[in-house]
Amino acid sequence: MKKAIKIISAALLVLFISAFALNNMTQKGYGIGDLADDFSLKNIDNSMVSLADYKDAKGFIVTFTCNTCPFAVLYEDRIQALNEKYGSQGYPVIAIMPNNTDVKPGDNMQAMKQRAQEKGFTFPYLIDKGQKVYPKFGATKTPHIYVLEKTKKGNVVKYIGAIDDNHEDASAVKIKFVENAVDALLKGEEVMQKETKAIGCSIKV
Amino acid sequence: MKIVIHKTLKHYLYKSLLNYKKCKELLINFIVMKLNILIIVILLMVSCGKNNKTAEVFKEVTEEAVESEIKKGDIELEVYDYAGFETFLNRKDDKVYVINFWATWCAPCVKELPYFEKLNSEYINKNVEVILVSLDFPHLYDKKLKPFVKEKKLASKVIALDDVDMNSWIPKVDKSWSGSIPATIIFKNDNSKFYEQSFTYEELEKEVKQFLN
Numbered sequence: 001m002k003k004a005i006k007i008i009s010a011a012l013l014v015l016f017i018s019a020f021a022l023n024n025m026t027q028k029g030y031g032i033g034d035l036a037d038d039f040s041l042k043n044i045d046n047s048m049v050s051l052a053d054y055k056d057a058k059g060f061i062v063t064f065t066c067n068t069c070p071f072a073v074l075y076e077d078r079i080q081a082l083n084e085k086y087g088s089q090g091y092p093v094i095a096i097m098p099n100n101t102d103v104k105p106g107d108n109m110q111a112m113k114q115r116a117q118e119k120g121f122t123f124p125y126l127i128d129k130g131q132k133v134y135p136k137f138g139a140t141k142t143p144h145i146y147v148l149e150k151t152k153k154g155n156v157v158k159y160i161g162a163i164d165d166n167h168e169d170a171s172a173v174k175i176k177f178v179e180n181a182v183d184a185l186l187k188g189e190e191v192m193q194k195e196t197k198a199i200g201c202s203i204k205v
Numbered sequence: 206m207k208i209v210i211h212k213t214l215k216h217y218l219y220k221s222l223l224n225y226k227k228c229k230e231l232l233i234n235f236i237v238m239k240l241n242i243l244i245i246v247i248l249l250m251v252s253c254g255k256n257n258k259t260a261e262v263f264k265e266v267t268e269e270a271v272e273s274e275i276k277k278g279d280i281e282l283e284v285y286d287y288a289g290f291e292t293f294l295n296r297k298d299d300k301v302y303v304i305n306f307w308a309t310w311c312a313p314c315v316k317e318l319p320y321f322e323k324l325n326s327e328y329i330n331k332n333v334e335v336i337l338v339s340l341d342f343p344h345l346y347d348k349k350l351k352p353f354v355k356e357k358k359l360a361s362k363v364i365a366l367d368d369v370d371m372n373s374w375i376p377k378v379d380k381s382w383s384g385s386i387p388a389t390i391i392f393k394n395d396n397s398k399f400y401e402q403s404f405t406y407e408e409l410e411k412e413v414k415q416f417l418n
Contacts, residue, residue, distance in 0.1 A: 070310045070342070140401070141385035162384075166369045168342065177372075197375035199340055202313060202385040202403075 029138010032194045035154040036062075036146065039133045041096065041126035044113045049124045051094070051148075051155060058090030059149040059158070059185060061178060064139040066097045067115045068106040069201035072142040074167050076119055079143070082163070082178060083123040091147075091182050093123035098134035098142070099204040101127075107204075134203055141200030147181045147191075158185060161196030282346060282354075284365045287374035293336060293364075294378070297394045301333045301416045303409075306366075306378075306388045308340045309353045313403045314387040318357070320406040324413060325361040333413060335361040340386060343367050391416055 030036055038051045051060060063079055065072040083093035101108040109127055116125045128134050137146055147159035159181035164173040181191045296302060305321050307314035318337070325335035337359065341350045346365060354363050368374055375384050379399035382388055389400045389409075393416045400412070 140383040144383075162372060165372055167371075168369055172369075196372040197382065197384045198371045199375070199384045199386060201311060202387070204313075 029136060030146070030157045030160070032157055032160065034157050036148050036157055037136060038155070039136075041128060041133060042109075043124045043126050044109070044116050049094070049126055054092060056090065057092060057150055059147065059182070060155065061086060061091055061093045061182065062137070062146040062148060063093055063095045064098050064134055064137070064142055064144040064146075064203070065095050066099050066104070066107045066142045066201070067111050068099070068104050069142045071167055071198075071200050075143050075163055078163055078170055079123070080119065080121060083121075085179075086182050087123070089182075089186060091186070095121070095123055095125045096128050096133060097125065098128045098131060098139060100131060103204040131203075131205065139203060141202055143198075143200060145178055147178060147185070149185050158191050159194055162198035165196075167198065282351060282363070282365055284343070284346070284367050287366070287368040287370070287377070290338070290364070290366050290368075291377070293338075294390070294392070299332065299394065301328075301331075301391065301393045301413060303333065303335045303413060304338060304390045304392075305335065306338050306340060306386050308386060309345075309349045310341065311386050317387060317404050317409075318359070320404055320409050322359065322361055323406055324409055328413065331417060333417070337361050337363045339363060339365045341365065 036051075040048050040050045043049045051057075054060070061082055063082075065075070065079060067073070079093055079095065087093065097107055097112055099107045105111070112125055112127060115121075137144075139146075143163065145159070145161060145163060146157055148155040149158045159178065161177060163176070163178050164170075165175045165177065166173045175193075177193055177196050180193065184191045293302070293304065303321065303324065305314075305317075307318065309315065321335050321337065324333070339350055343365075350365065371384065375382050378388075378390065381399060382401055385401060387403055389402075389404065391398050391400075391412055396416065398412065398415075404412075
């Protein structure tokens, strides 16, 4: 009888700990060095886009962004510039809109299409319908950038954070975090500043 | 560290300047169109001068009006960089401080503001103070933030934090903060707790009560 209680309590303990660990993981998302799972999300041209589609890519600049967040809007031109600069060098921008469009109708597919057309986005602008992808990454806000490096093992997270250190004025930027990270990866070097923080709009659930 | 912006004053100065410019424009148009009626132009010039004088008088009057408005305190905004703001986080005076980071452009922040206002009014005698730290864009202080504070009649202390070097100061507020807002820090002396989330009034009250016991 005593043995049975011991076994049951041990089993419960294991369950409890694993549940906690799982919960913790879904909350925190990827860290530096983790492998990012591929996804299949709908683009503004109605096609489905996955990272695996980019056979020649050396990596990706995965950017969680949206139409309605003023911070994201301030960075639109800079996201476009990143794609223009690094797309041809093997690091294309993959933009993902993570918000619940019932809460933010200004971020729905129609609005995304319009925005992309107005701004002349040359990168895919995907919708995280069902909101399953952003929690895996651990994105909490827009804009929120993940630079991935394609390796034999998979896509390794190499940088998480902001695009640069001045949201208000692109011409007053002192440190271009994302560019520095991608430049280092292109040279086969270690990314110096792996994580940065910036204010952003919370992702609408 | 403290910058006070006189919006209305700027506005009126601009207006009187505009008046003068318009007058000048009108004059030039007139000369080009009808050279033969120089006399009228001269007449107009005289009246323009008069106009300018009235503009000056107008300015004096409005300056007085602006001063009295500032005394009422409805267009004053304290703006800090992080070094200036940090003094608010370092207070150790047995008071419970509830510091909420928000912005007028942040919908969930605006939604929970009434709860912070309610907390501030109901706990003001229990040694609790709410401070609302706006992260609005500086160029919209006059256009968005001040009218919002006035319209919503916010009774809690509102300050603005203007420091673009976010990667430096966000971890100083709390290491776990990813940077999304709303975010709130509650502290009393050396005991503090950070929340990167939205609150209901009940949740907020529950957290504050932990600091009161």
